[in-house]
Amino acid sequence: MSFIISSLDHNILTLTLNRPEKYNSFTEPMALELQEALQKAKDDAVRCVILKANGKAFCAGQDLPEVVERAKDSSYELADTVRTTYNPIIRAIRKLEKPVVCAVQGMAAGAGANIAFACDIVVAAKSTQFVQAFSKIGLIPDSGGTWFLPRLVGLARTNFMYLLDEKISADQAVNLGLIYKAVGNENLEDEINSIAQKLANMPTKGFGIYKRAMNETFSNNLDQQLELEANLQTEAGNTDDYKEGVEAFLEKRKPEYKGE
The missing domain is CATH 3.90.226.10 (2-enoyl-CoA Hydratase; Chain A, domain 1)
Incomplete structure (x- = not known):
């Protein structure tokens, strides 16, 4: 079993x-x-x-x-x-x-x-x-x-x-x-x-990046967390999900995320 x-x-x-x-x-x-x-x-x-x-x-x-x-x-x-x-x-x-x-x-x-x-x-x-x-x-x-x-x-x-x-x-x-x-x-x-x-069906690549930020938040001070947010935001902004989300918003359609 x-x-x-x-x-x-x-x-x-x-x-x-x-x-x-x-x-x-x-x-x-x-x-x-x-x-x-x-x-x-x-x-x-x-x-x-x-x-x-x-x-x-x-x-x-x-x-x-x-x-x-x-x-x-x-x-x-x-x-x-x-x-x-x-x-x-x-x-x-x-x-x-x-x-x-x-x-x-x-x-x-x-x-x-x-x-x-x-x-x-x-x-x-x-x-x-x-x-x-x-x-x-x-x-x-x-x-x-x-x-x-x-x-x-x-x-x-x-x-x-x-x-x-x-x-x-x-x-x-x-x-x-x-x-x-x-x-x-x-x-x-x-x-x-x-x-x-x-x-x-959401931008799951971003969720993973978010979890990394949450795992660090209680050990970082404010300045460290702000810098981490900046770096991770760049990483999130390079995902296909982010690009799809922006394009869908501008084209006034429902986004189709692939978790990439």
Whole structure:
């Protein structure tokens, strides 16, 4: 059985977590499959990526029995799992110069929540609950949790999410600025497909350049970011998508972007 189901349709690559009987909790083989699938998303035929999951839950985080088993080897450290399982996924999502939209349902816990927060646009079903789930077993947030959460919601809210281990509903997540939108359970698939289709037909080359700017913004000072914007704007202005957008505007027609 494949732990990650991949399908490409109309320039949209859909990656589906497929371990529903275990609430899509990650084992190392499952993580490696997702890493490989994200590398394939670099293909020119892909202009948008959907990350979703089969079953009642999006992702319950780490498969703890796997870690317990690996810990029987005295040389094993939790850092081994973080470095080989989760860090490559987060880096792949952020460095992929395509928009990544995430559809979340049911529970998104621990690494499962933080992988969702690493995506560019997140839509959750109303039934969704996000929870960090690390503090109750004496761990710290990983999978970028200590990086994304303070930037998304601030330190005070990050503290209560981690320290108190409170579940956050989809509506609360919208209000806190964690995700883009909450929709009825029955509308999740249509909503995420609509967003992906729109993105895949827009100037996606520019989206990749935009992601590079966003990845630098919290480490740069204002002068550095202004200079980066100038340089990246030149790069964006040399794309075929930019030329098509300008020509379509002047000719008063709908642009036909190719992501080039």
